Amino acid sequence: MTDSLxxxxxxxxxxxxxRDWSRFHSPKNLAMAMIxxxxxxxxxxxxxxxxxxxxxxxxxxxxxxxxxADTFVYLLRLSQVLDIDLIAAANEKIALNGxxxxxxKARGKNNKYTDYQ
Amino acid sequence: MTDSLxxxxxxxxxxxxxRDWSRFHSPKNLAMAMIxxxxxxxxxxxxxxxxxxxxxxxxxxxxxxxxxADTFVYLLRLSQVLDIDLIAAANEKIALNGxxxxxxKARGKNNKYTDYQ
Amino acid sequence: MTDSLxxxxxxxxxxxxxRDWSRFHSPKNLAMAMIxxxxxxxxxxxxxxxxxxxxxxxxxxxxxxxxxADTFVYLLRLSQVLDIDLIAAANEKIALNGxxxxxxKARGKNNKYTDYQ
Amino acid sequence: MTDSLxxxxxxxxxxxxxRDWSRFHSPKNLAMAMIxxxxxxxxxxxxxxxxxxxxxxxxxxxxxxxxxADTFVYLLRLSQVLDIDLIAAANEKIALNGxxxxxxKARGKNNKYTDYQ
Numbered sequence: 001m002t003d004s005l006x007x008x009x010x011x012x013x014x015x016x017x018x019r020d021w022s023r024f025h026s027p028k029n030l031a032m033a034m035i036x037x038x039x040x041x042x043x044x045x046x047x048x049x050x051x052x053x054x055x056x057x058x059x060x061x062x063x064x065x066x067x068x069a070d071t072f073v074y075l076l077r078l079s080q081v082l083d084i085d086l087i088a089a090a091n092e093k094i095a096l097n098g099x100x101x102x103x104x105k106a107r108g109k110n111n112k113y114t115d116y117q
Numbered sequence: 118m119t120d121s122l123x124x125x126x127x128x129x130x131x132x133x134x135x136r137d138w139s140r141f142h143s144p145k146n147l148a149m150a151m152i153x154x155x156x157x158x159x160x161x162x163x164x165x166x167x168x169x170x171x172x173x174x175x176x177x178x179x180x181x182x183x184x185x186a187d188t189f190v191y192l193l194r195l196s197q198v199l200d201i202d203l204i205a206a207a208n209e210k211i212a213l214n215g216x217x218x219x220x221x222k223a224r225g226k227n228n229k230y231t232d233y234q
Numbered sequence: 235m236t237d238s239l240x241x242x243x244x245x246x247x248x249x250x251x252x253r254d255w256s257r258f259h260s261p262k263n264l265a266m267a268m269i270x271x272x273x274x275x276x277x278x279x280x281x282x283x284x285x286x287x288x289x290x291x292x293x294x295x296x297x298x299x300x301x302x303a304d305t306f307v308y309l310l311r312l313s314q315v316l317d318i319d320l321i322a323a324a325n326e327k328i329a330l331n332g333x334x335x336x337x338x339k340a341r342g343k344n345n346k347y348t349d350y351q
Numbered sequence: 352m353t354d355s356l357x358x359x360x361x362x363x364x365x366x367x368x369x370r371d372w373s374r375f376h377s378p379k380n381l382a383m384a385m386i387x388x389x390x391x392x393x394x395x396x397x398x399x400x401x402x403x404x405x406x407x408x409x410x411x412x413x414x415x416x417x418x419x420a421d422t423f424v425y426l427l428r429l430s431q432v433l434d435i436d437l438i439a440a441a442n443e444k445i446a447l448n449g450x451x452x453x454x455x456k457a458r459g460k461n462n463k464y465t466d467y468q
Contacts, residue, residue, distance in 0.1 A: 003120055011208070012211065015214070018224075019218065020224050023225075026167035026171055027181075028162040028165055028170035029167065032159065032265075032393050033398075035152065035155040036391075038148075038151055038188075038390075039152060039387045039391075041148050041195075042386060042387055046383040047375050047384075048145055050284075053143050053144040054143055061201070064144075065209075066209075068195060068206055069203070069207045069210035070210060072192055072203055073207055075185065082173070082178065082181060084178070086186070086189055087121045089183070089185055089186040090190055090193075091125070092182075093190065094129065097132070098132065101136065103135045103136055107135075107137050108136070110141045110282075141281050149382075152386060153280060155273075156269060156270045157270075159269060162266070163263055237354055242438055245445060246445065252454045253459070260404050261404040262400075262401050265393045265404075268392070268422070269393050272389045272422075275429075278382075279382050284377035287377050287379035287382075288432070290433070295433065300440070300443075302437065303441045306440075307445065309422060310441075315405070316412065316419075318412070318416045318419060320419065321356070323416040323419055325362070327424065328420075328424065331366070341371050
């Protein structure tokens with residue numbers, strides 16, 4: 001069984017190589033491209049209430065899935081060109097966050113990112 | 118063999134459940150959190166030249182890997198609360214991009230996102 | 235009487251010249267710096283409800299004013315290096331938006347940016 | 352003589368009142384809208400070299416001026432709904448930055464935002 005992320009990264013590398021786009025894919029440029037895609041996702045929710053953002057129509061959900069995918073693709077490209085293992089980095093960061101926000105203190109609090117930092 | 122992304126998503130869900138944070142994790146809020154993390158990544162490269170951004174010190178590379186991980190975590194959370202299959206969405210979007218930027222026309226061109234759209 | 239924006243722009247130019255920072259202030263870099271500051275503002279509101287975001291403590295309001303100021307400074311720098319008259323550009327854009335969102339159709343609708351585009 | 356910024360703010364308030372959009376203009380929503388516009392500006396430069404970003408065609412310069420204007424409009428709206436004096440806030444922040452980056456230490460250095468913070 002092939003790991004889903006490895007298969008996707010291989011496909012992405014092929015896509016970029018076919019178009020000779022590596023020269024444009026500096027980390028600086030890819031970080032810009034990634035935040036632009038993240039903003040297209042934010043745009044879908046900017047005038048929604050939180051409740052509305054949880055109840056998407058099928059059409060909006062499809063558009064949102066495309067923006068998520070675009071952000072994901074640039075995130076993967078960044079991890080590729082920087083040779084960073086994304087899964088390992090996420091596991092490491094989640095462990096750090098677990099220490100920063102211990103269950104007994106963080107439970108049910110939305111002020112976690114200001115009071116605890 | 119467990120798929121790496123599935124294992125990470127299960128761990129993330131547990132992290133959120135342990136802290137009772139689901140109530141704050143509306144798509145609207147998660148999209149905001151994701152772009153904030155993406156910006157922390159951009160910050161690392163804002164005064165770098167493109168060449169410098171390809172040659173990170175070990176210390177900066179570690180910091181960048183943490184920002185990448187944070188962005189990834191919120192991306193995964195968004196896909197979880199919206200019940201979107203991230204791998205399937207990425208494959209679908211790459212196929213669409215392949216039609217939008219055919220190899221023979223897009224090869225080696227950095228104006229792809231303005232002239233071809 | 236000196237116009238407030240002109241006075242601020244003159245001060246900013248002096249600040250940059252004193253530090254010989256013009257060389258780093260390409261539009262590409264300034265756009266990155268501006269979105270990073272905009273994200274620091276977003277961060278203050280990401281876990282707030284909309285109601286909470288309208289009722290800031292004095293401390294949070296001061297922090298928010300600093301992030302607004304930082305975003306504004308980079309916006310002004312961009313207008314300086316690109317030689318764009320920000321006031322004229324805003325007036326022009328507001329006129330265009332007035333045509334795009336006529337009062338009788340847009341009144342009280344939060345779907346304006348999706349249905350009317 | 353009317354101050355240019357005051358005149359623009361009065362026009363903006365009228366625009367919003369005419370459409371009854373105040374209800375959607377919570378600081379949370381306006382911060383999201385502002386970063387979305389900032390990202391549209393970033394998009395114009397993401398594949399440009401720094402040199403290219405300093406040499407815009409007339410057409411691209413016009414598009415960039417519209418994105419700058421949109422970002423500015425939401426910045427002004429944020430300052431309005433939060434009752435923050437943007438010019439005073441900018442002057443205060445520039446004074447703080449002057450202490451943080453003294454001329455003799457910061458001159459000609461692009462590592463200012465990492466080494467000095």
